[in-house]
Amino acid sequence: xxxxxxxxxxxxxxxxxxxxxxxxxxxxxxxxxxxxxxxxxxxxxxxxxxxxxxxxxxxxxxxxxxxxxxxxxxxxxxxxxxxxxxxxxxxxxxxxxxxxxxxxxxxxxxxxxxxxxxxxxxxxxxxxxxxxxxxxxxxxxxxxxxxxxxxxxxxxxxxxxxxxxxxxxxxxxxxxxxxxxxxxxxxxxxxxxxxxxxxxxxxxxxxxxx
Amino acid sequence: xxxxxxxxxxxxxxxxxxxxxxxxxxxxxxxxxxxxxxxxxxxxxxxxxxxxxxxxxxxxxxxxxxxxxxxxxxxxxxxxxxxxxxxxxxxxxxxxxxxxxxxxxxxxxxxxxxxxxxxxxxxxxxxxxxxxxxxxxxxxxxxxxxxxxxxxxxxxxxxxxxxxxxxx
Numbered sequence: 001x002x003x004x005x006x007x008x009x010x011x012x013x014x015x016x017x018x019x020x021x022x023x024x025x026x027x028x029x030x031x032x033x034x035x036x037x038x039x040x041x042x043x044x045x046x047x048x049x050x051x052x053x054x055x056x057x058x059x060x061x062x063x064x065x066x067x068x069x070x071x072x073x074x075x076x077x078x079x080x081x082x083x084x085x086x087x088x089x090x091x092x093x094x095x096x097x098x099x100x101x102x103x104x105x106x107x108x109x110x111x112x113x114x115x116x117x118x119x120x121x122x123x124x125x126x127x128x129x130x131x132x133x134x135x136x137x138x139x140x141x142x143x144x145x146x147x148x149x150x151x152x153x154x155x156x157x158x159x160x161x162x163x164x165x166x167x168x169x170x171x172x173x174x175x176x177x178x179x180x181x182x183x184x185x186x187x188x189x190x191x192x193x194x195x196x197x198x199x200x201x202x203x204x205x206x207x208x209x210x
Numbered sequence: 211x212x213x214x215x216x217x218x219x220x221x222x223x224x225x226x227x228x229x230x231x232x233x234x235x236x237x238x239x240x241x242x243x244x245x246x247x248x249x250x251x252x253x254x255x256x257x258x259x260x261x262x263x264x265x266x267x268x269x270x271x272x273x274x275x276x277x278x279x280x281x282x283x284x285x286x287x288x289x290x291x292x293x294x295x296x297x298x299x300x301x302x303x304x305x306x307x308x309x310x311x312x313x314x315x316x317x318x319x320x321x322x323x324x325x326x327x328x329x330x331x332x333x334x335x336x337x338x339x340x341x342x343x344x345x346x347x348x349x350x351x352x353x354x355x356x357x358x359x360x361x362x363x364x365x366x367x368x369x370x371x372x373x374x375x376x377x378x
Contacts, residue, residue: 146316146320146323147319147320147323148277148280148319150284152320166336166339166340167336167339167340167343170336170340171340171343171344171347174340178313182288189284189316191317191320191321192317193337194336194337194340195334195336195337196334196336199334
């Protein structure tokens with residue numbers, strides 16, 4: 001549950017800094033969007049923005065990524081606590097905190113993972129040596145329920161334009177990812193849609209869906 | 211009685227219907243029809259457990275609900291599958307083909323639901339074609355699996371699962 005708490009904290013902190021026309025889990029998150037979000041009045045610079053962090057919740061990530069996340073969270077938290085004590089932030093504090101929070105947001109990849117469970121499962125799928133990374137350009141994950149009310153993991157997989165054609169390559173990639181998802185023994189049934197990398201360009205631009 | 215294969219043929223022809231830019235409505239009908247092809251494939255063999263008379267089969271087929279098959283598919287979609295408990299020591303084993311059919315049914319049912327009801331979604335022809343191909347592969351797998359004891363129990367479980375475990 002702590003992972004979900006931390007996820008919500010960071011997302012809320014990030015959204016607080018966003019202009020109204022942009023949402024943090026837009027299909028694309030560009031560096032410009034990140035900069036614009038964190039240039040807003042510093043209401044994101046609060047300990048609440050990283051509340052619930054526990055490195056033990058991230059055992060599914062490579063150790064170096066967990067260490068990076070921990071370092072950034074601790075650094076951010078130290079500044080946020082100082083700001084809370086003084087009840088206002090200095091430009092130096094904002095400038096020091098921004099890259100730390102930016103790194104945290106980047107590590108959580110809100111544009112690819114719609115929720116904390118999707119992040120946890122998606123990262124486990126992608127860390128498997130059998131994940132077909134040569135054929136896959138991008139995957140978007142979200143958990144929820146299927147029409148029967150059963151837990152579901154929905155994945156949109158974008159594959160490279162393969163020489164042998166979309167269908168054979170797409171079916172092969174789908175089957176491999178399906179098996180990896182099933183082997184995790186998570187309660188979610190994997191539902192996979194496959195598109196070619198050219199379709200990534202058709203994702204709505206940031207803010208278009210707000 | 212119309213065969214399930216005709217639904218699959220229709221789904222495949224819908225995918226190719228518009229040469230340049232396929233309409234979303236056409237792709238959605240193709241996906242939905244592909245699901246119904248597999249649905250009717252399984253229902254036909256279910257009804258054949260009871261009668262060889264096409265008229266009787268047709269009447270029996272109307273008793274099957276979509277979630278009856280879904281529940282059975284979720285029980286049979288792993289190597290360590292979930293038989294009615296009174297059959298636990300029956301020695302019946304699952305096959306890769308039946309597992310594939312069970313998983314494909316669950317997938318296709320969700321795709322069909324999305325295609326029919328979620329108007330916010332947008333499909334590409336390739337994506338829809340791939341979904342129809344899942345149905346085509348299911349026909350191939352079912353032809354291999356259908357004569358196995360596990361497949362017969364899978365079909366029977368559409369409606370009889372609870373009856374097996376009633377204490378008498």
